[in-house]
Amino acid sequence: MSIDATDRQIIAATQAGLPLVPQPYAAVAQELGLGESELCDRLRAMQKSGVIRRIAVAPNHYALGMLANGMSVWDIEDERIADLGPQVGALEFVSHSYERPRALPDWPYNLFAMVHGSDRDEVEAKRQEVATLLGAACRGSDILYSTRILKKTGLRLRSKEG
Template identity: 55%
Template sequence: MSVSTCPSEPAEAAEGGLDAIDRAIVLATQSGLPLVPDPWGAVARPLGLTGEVVRARMQRMQESGVIRRIAAVPNHYRLGYVANGMTVWDVDDAHIQRLGREVATIPGVSHCYRRPRHLPEWPYNLFVMLHGKSQAEVERQAEALRERLGEACRDHRILYSSRILKKTGLRLARQPGPPR
């Protein structure tokens, strides 16, 4: 499980939006929640807290914007999905909001974003990440996506990943001393 923090939107607490206990919880979870039946308890025990306290504090931090999301993030490479294509689409602006929402629901789409065009070099305004076990599979997905976009789509490209980058969010530096 992944925990994404966003300290640029501070909560109503001490320095940086986190009190010492919240900071200890973020430090304990920033590499992910443990994959055990009681992840809240597993995080809580070394901190001298209860699982309920950790869950409630993380929920509060999420509601205040300190934590953006708590989600499962599978390693698609280990699952055999080694062809990763960022597809970029030139979609008619009059239809992009509706079509973007539709595209985001398609199985196999892990990311779907509207981005500004940079004309004349870059006419693409819809970015959609597709994953497959081969480039041919990604190309089939892109063709199905092209059909779904219909007349609103003028052009597209597939940009394949050439290497795996480290995928981590923001990390807090550890500070000496116990949480209190």
């Protein structure tokens, strides 16, 4: 997968979010000297090829009152993780979930799921919901609570090569 200079400019212009205007795609297209339909076609093509994963709203969970956040970690039977991982990721209170290799003997966990709540008690209750869903396939778990935000963005491209 590769992108040309125009695709790179589109990514750079949209990676921090679309402008909050009635016609955001038209505004970005105008800024880049493109037609709106060309911009949308290129975005769809980049999404289809896997260059971009999605175009979505990313709410600020702190502004929504979700002040407690914990990365729950789970030791799941290898033969069950492909089935159970997506079920955990689909829970409304899990913002992201992924499989990672274990680092034995110190780190037995292979499923990670970020859980949000208004306080730690709520996060613990939601963590229990995950544990119930995982059932006997879960051999252990822990949770790492956020204490501060260090970075809240994904990869950022510069608009020019180099």
